[in-house]
Amino acid sequence: MTTLQSKRVLLVVGGGIAAYKALDLVRRLRERGAIVVPVMTRGAAEFVTPLSLGALAAAKVYSDLFSRDDEHDVGHIRLARNCDAVIVAPATADRMAKMAAGIADDLAGAILLATRAPVLLAPAMNPAMWSHPATRRSLDRLTSDGIRFVGPDAGEMAESGEAGLGRMAEPLAIVAALEALLAGPADGPLAGRTALVTSGPTHEPIDPxxxxxxxxSGRQGHAxxxxxxxxxxxxRLVSGPVAIPDPPGVETVHVETAREMLAAVEARLPVDLAVFVAAVADWRTESQAPTKLKKRPGAEPEPLRLTLNPDILKTVGTGSRRPRLVVGFAAETADLLANAGVKLAAKGADMIVANDVSAEGGVMGGNANTVHLVTAQGVETWETMAKDAVAEKLAxxxxxxxADKDRP
Known part of the structure; x- marks a missing residue:
């Protein structure tokens, strides 16, 4: 029996070209024993027909908030409550914005506002729309509300020929994300384990x-x-200064400097697993000026005397309270894999996740990542994915x- 056996899944199909993938998604869900209840937006009907969706789901397709037949018993509330999960695929920029604002001007919106079931969104849109600040605000708001996401992926856009981040996740990836969501923490593969994650930058003061x-940005570590x-x-998440919300269900402590981060990390040991994602400043000034350093007319600026910050990954990776599994990140602008290999050996890590941050406007502060998993056994390179997708796959x-370490 699968996680989805006899689960009632409400599938909201949004108005985008990726709606055609919803047909295959229905088939994949039903293969695993799920009962699929389709809901189509007006835009979705421009791309796929209710007949096709209903035939594959073997169920009635709902679309009208003001249906006389369906709303005599407040049908949108019945649909919202009588399900184990809700999937929105594709989730358009418009749908995400409406959800973030709590707008319920159609059947899909009313259901999403009324449901108490877990909600999984599979975004799909043009790369420019996905990277727009308005969509980023919607993403942050929905994430902080507990909405789960799968994708988007990088690739060519069907409607424009452009390439970038915005393709809807493939149906099997959506199914896997739903299975993990419904399995629940108590039944998950890490149930009973403790984990420590560092995220974001550190700020090393020069003066006030x-x-x-x-x-x-902290997006990858938080994800x-x-x-x-x-x-x-x-x-247990130890976060440097970031402008994104704390992840739900995670004990989060906020720090500023590398020394504060090390102290917070050591205070939260021992754990089974530690993932050091934070981009910790390598240096700090020897001393912090008590007042703002002022320019002096005609004079050269005073040189900053720097000293090394503590190496948090090495301290934990080679220490007496080393977790059973230690993972570090390597952000490099040149000789990526060579530098990651050196770091793997020097820091006492089981794995280094290496990423190239040389491109302006790329990984640092961006929404996508291309990672290389460097271990003693070799290098494994993953295709470019949204940081949320990288996080799911890495977890x-x-x-x-x-689990392998548990085997005798």
Whole structure:
């Protein structure tokens, strides 16, 4: 029996070209024993027909908020409550914005506002729309509300020929994400495990108004913490200064400097698994000026005397309270794999996740990542994915690695 056997899944099909994938998604869900209840938006009917969707689901297709037949007993509330999960695929920029604002001007919107079931969104849109600040605000709002996401993926757009991040996740990936969601933390592969994640940058003060930092947004680290929690781990996140919400279901502590981060990490040991994603500043000033450093007319600026910050990954990876599994990240602009290999050996890590941050407007602060998993056994390169998708896939891999360590 699968996780989806006899589960009632409400499938909201949005108005985008990727709606055609919803037909295959219905088939994949039903193969696993799910009962699929289709809901179509007006836009979805421009791409696929209710007849096709209903035939594959072997169920009535709902679309009208003001249907006399369906709403005599407040049908949208009945649909919202009588399900185990809701999938929105494709989730358009418009649908995400309406959900974030709590707008319920159609049947899909009313259901999404009224449901108490877990909701999984599979975004699909043009790359420019996905990267637009308005969509980023919607994503942050929905994530903080507990909405789960799968994708989008990178690739060519069907409607425009453009390439980038915005393709809807493939049906099997959506099914896998739903299975993990419905399995629940108590039944997840990391149930009973403890995990520690670091995320974001550190700020090393120069004077009361200036500091040394980097462009890390914390998105990848926060996504990994959330993904580990969804697999059942009790997650402790130590975050540098970021502008994104704390992941739901994760114990989060906020710090500023590398020394504060190390102290917070050590205070939360021992754990089974540690993932060091934070982009910790390598140096800090020897001393912080008590007042703002001022320019002096005609004079050269005073040189900044720097000193090394503590190496958090190496401290934990080679320490007496080393977790059973230690993973570090390597953000490089040149000789990526060579530098990651050196880091693997020097820091006492089981794996280094390497990514190239040389491109302006790329990984640092961006929404996608191309990672290379460097271990003693070799290098595995993953295709470019949304950071949430990288997090889901990495969390599953780490759960499998811990399980392997349990075997005699």
């Amino acid at each position: 108004v200036r500091y040394i930092a980097n462009r890390s 990994i913490a959330a993904a580990l929690a969804r697999l059942g781990a009790a997650v 599953q891999r780490l759960a499998a690695m811990l």
